[in-house]
Amino acid sequence: MQLSLYLRRNLVAISAVLLLAAVAFPAAVDAAVDRSGHGPNPNHPTDCDGHVFPFLKWLRDSAAEVIFGKPSSAKGYRDAKPSQAGALQHRYRNDVVLRFNVSTPDEEAALAKAAQQLLLDVWALTPEFVDIRIQKDYVSPLLTLLPASLQPSALIPDVGAAVWATYPSKKAAAKTQFESSMIVDPVGSRKLVDGVDNLFFSDYQTLAVITNWMRLLEAMFPNITEMITIGKSYEGRDILALRVGQHSGINSTEPRKTILITGGVHGREWISTSTVSYLLWSVITAYGKEPMITKLLEQFDIVFVPVLNPDGYAYTWQTDRLWRKSRQQTKMRFCRGLDLDHAFGYEWEAANHQTDPCSESYGGDSPFQAVEASELAAWAKNETQNNVKFVGFLDLHSYSQQILYPFSFTCDIDPPNRENLEELAVGLAKAIRLSSGESYSVTSACEGAVAQTLDAGNGPRIESGGGSAIDWFYHELKAKYSYQIKLRDTGSYGFLLPSEHIVPTGEEMLNALKYFGDFLLGNNGIEKVFSQQDASNEDEWKELRRRKR
Ligand SMILES: [Zn+2]
Numbered sequence: 001m002q003l004s005l006y007l008r009r010n011l012v013a014i015s016a017v018l019l020l021a022a023v024a025f026p027a028a029v030d031a032a033v034d035r036s037g038h039g040p041n042p043n044h045p046t047d048c049d050g051h052v053f054p055f056l057k058w059l060r061d062s063a064a065e066v067i068f069g070k071p072s073s074a075k076g077y078r079d080a081k082p083s084q085a086g087a088l089q090h091r092y093r094n095d096v097v098l099r100f101n102v103s104t105p106d107e108e109a110a111l112a113k114a115a116q117q118l119l120l121d122v123w124a125l126t127p128e129f130v131d132i133r134i135q136k137d138y139v140s141p142l143l144t145l146l147p148a149s150l151q152p153s154a155l156i157p158d159v160g161a162a163v164w165a166t167y168p169s170k171k172a173a174a175k176t177q178f179e180s181s182m183i184v185d186p187v188g189s190r191k192l193v194d195g196v197d198n199l200f201f202s203d204y205q206t207l208a209v210i211t212n213w214m215r216l217l218e219a220m221f222p223n224i225t226e227m228i229t230i231g232k233s234y235e236g237r238d239i240l241a242l243r244v245g246q247h248s249g250i251n252s253t254e255p256r257k258t259i260l261i262t263g264g265v266h267g268r269e270w271i272s273t274s275t276v277s278y279l280l281w282s283v284i285t286a287y288g289k290e291p292m293i294t295k296l297l298e299q300f301d302i303v304f305v306p307v308l309n310p311d312g313y314a315y316t317w318q319t320d321r322l323w324r325k326s327r328q329q330t331k332m333r334f335c336r337g338l339d340l341d342h343a344f345g346y347e348w349e350a351a352n353h354q355t356d357p358c359s360e361s362y363g364g365d366s367p368f369q370a371v372e373a374s375e376l377a378a379w380a381k382n383e384t385q386n387n388v389k390f391v392g393f394l395d396l397h398s399y400s401q402q403i404l405y406p407f408s409f410t411c412d413i414d415p416p417n418r419e420n421l422e423e424l425a426v427g428l429a430k431a432i433r434l435s436s437g438e439s440y441s442v443t444s445a446c447e448g449a450v451a452q453t454l455d456a457g458n459g460p461r462i463e464s465g466g467g468s469a470i471d472w473f474y475h476e477l478k479a480k481y482s483y484q485i486k487l488r489d490t491g492s493y494g495f496l497l498p499s500e501h502i503v504p505t506g507e508e509m510l511n512a513l514k515y516f517g518d519f520l521l522g523n524n525g526i527e528k529v530f531s532q533q534d535a536s537n538e539d540e541w542k543e544l545r546r547r548k549r
Contacts, residue, residue: 046318048432067200067212086322093160094137097123097494098152107150114145121322121360121495124400124486127447131155131491133322146244155491162496163321166270168203174176201506203499204270205312207237210277210306214242221284224297230305231375234328237310239375242284245301246294255389258301259520260380260479263396265322265340265469267312271348271487271505274363278506279513280304296517300391307342309372322495326372330357331365341397341484342464343370344377344472347409352464363467373469380477390479391520393470399494400403400527401440402486403428406475408468410446417480424481424519428512435511438488445470445484481520484508 029269102108111130115122118138124133132152134142143152156162173237200213217228224246230239263269265275284303286293296302307313311327325337335358342353342363354362380390405421407413415421416514425442432440446465474482488505497505 068117089160089164092163094135096154097133097156099130100152100157108266110146114142119358126400141545150310154401166496177227181289201502207310209359220442224287230379233311234371235311241303241305243301243303245296254386256301257387257391259392261394262305262308264307264313266310267309267316269398273306274502275396275506275509276304276306282510282516290490324360332357338370340370342467343373344469346472346475348467390477393473393479393482395484398487399489400486401438401490403442404445404484406471408471411446427515431511431515432508436508
């Protein structure tokens with residue numbers, strides 16, 4: 001408590017001075033930062049080498065320290081690779097990821113049975129392919145269980161090397177980049193904060209860094225942001241969120257329409273956490289600048305939860321990069337963790353749920369046994385009793401570039417507004433395509449491999465879809481537009497997506513979020529907002545063209 005007060009006070013002080021400096025000296029601050037590496041002269045705003053505003057250097061360093069911690073060595077701001085990373089590399093050195101192009105129900109049934117028997121780690125499941133991580137030694141035994149027609153291809157031949165590559169390298173360069181990007185130009189505060197932005201999104205970040213960063217944002221944008229605690233994880237970590245919205249001048253007796261955006265439900269899906277952070281950052285800094293976002297935040301709250309499963313996320317940094325579930329103790333001592341996306345209480349029992357705690361899709365023995373799922377649901381229900389109306393839910397995951405809508409638990413029942421759900425999903429996919437050229441497919445969340453050719457109950461499925469968060473929010477809280485979005489990529493790296501994809505993935509999802517917001521505002525999609533004929537929207541068009549490059 002004391003620490004957080006201390007941190008908060010520091011953040012407020014730093015951000016206030018940073019912003020003041022930027023506003024007060026719009027042109028002069030361009031030269032404000034000591035670029036030569038010589039120390040500033042604190043007694044004079046300009047020393048003989050032309051250095052001005054020596055405090056800015058201190059502030060810049062302080063802001064970096066607030067977010068990234070004190071430099072652990074002269075080389076950089078943190079020792080990014082976890083101490084056990086070498087062991088991790090070793091641990092996965094014999095693993096490969098195989099892709100199976102499943103085309104018949106028999107093939108799917110055989111693969112499902114084998115995956116169950118061998119407790120395989122299913123990385124992706126789409127109507128076109130199934131990706132499975134497996135030790136090289138087990139490949140032959142696996143193939144003997146499958147029809148001869150089902151020949152896999154090696155997607156990631158060396159998982160150990162890929163694991164090693166995703167931890168941020170020690171970056172002296174990062175600090176340099178941070179320093180140069182903190183040089184202020186006449187654009188003012190945005191640019192100042194951009195320094196944090198650039199470094200923050202140049203790599204995946206640890207839970208501690210994300211938490212500090214969120215606190216900084218709250219301190220810097222107090223009028224539109226509020227840090228909230230959704231609940232506590234199994235291991236006692238706070239599940240933190242930022243609520244973003246502009247309430248002044250709004251009739252508070254009306255229910256506050258709210259969009260919930262979650263990431264990090266599965267620990268290893270780092271791109272989902274970085275993307276929620278990117279959206280959060282972009283929305284906050286676009287407020288007051290981009291008309292649509294400004295309007296959106298006046299009429300809606302957006303609650304951003306970058307890490308719903310903090311225990312699992314922390315574990316991927318400290319111990320096991322490929323950890324998916326929570327860290328909750330199960331009935332089986334050596335198999336920890338519950339799959340939070342099979343833990344929610346809607347149609348939990350209807351699904352043929354996984355009962356083996358060692359399975360990656362084990363969601364517990366009863367609905368909401370998983371602490372984090374239960375906390376999220378309790379928080380959300382409580383919100384609805386405080387005049388909040390959830391209208392949209394975007395649950396970000398990876399990988400396979402899919403936009404999935406309810407229901408997950410069955411294909412036999414159509415959601416009442418299926419047509420609208422599908423239409424909006426297609427619009428989101430289009431917004432992404434316009435933004436980056438990346439293709440995201442749209443389908444019901446119930447569709448696994450070749451599901452469309454299967455009759456209900458005909459043979460085992462690779463993964464059951466009961467207890468999903470999108471079903472619960474859609475049905476229980478009437479969040480009419482609920483989606484699970486599986487982000488990049490389509491399998492080249494899978495969960496081990498390199499950090500170069502953080503910004504492009506964030507950008508394409510930002511475009512999707514704008515479409516989503518525009519749709520909810522009733523503007524019938526991005527065509528109108530980005531209408532070329534509409535002269536008043538010329539800036540948006542420029543923005544869109546810039547993004548399409
Ligand atoms: Zn996931």
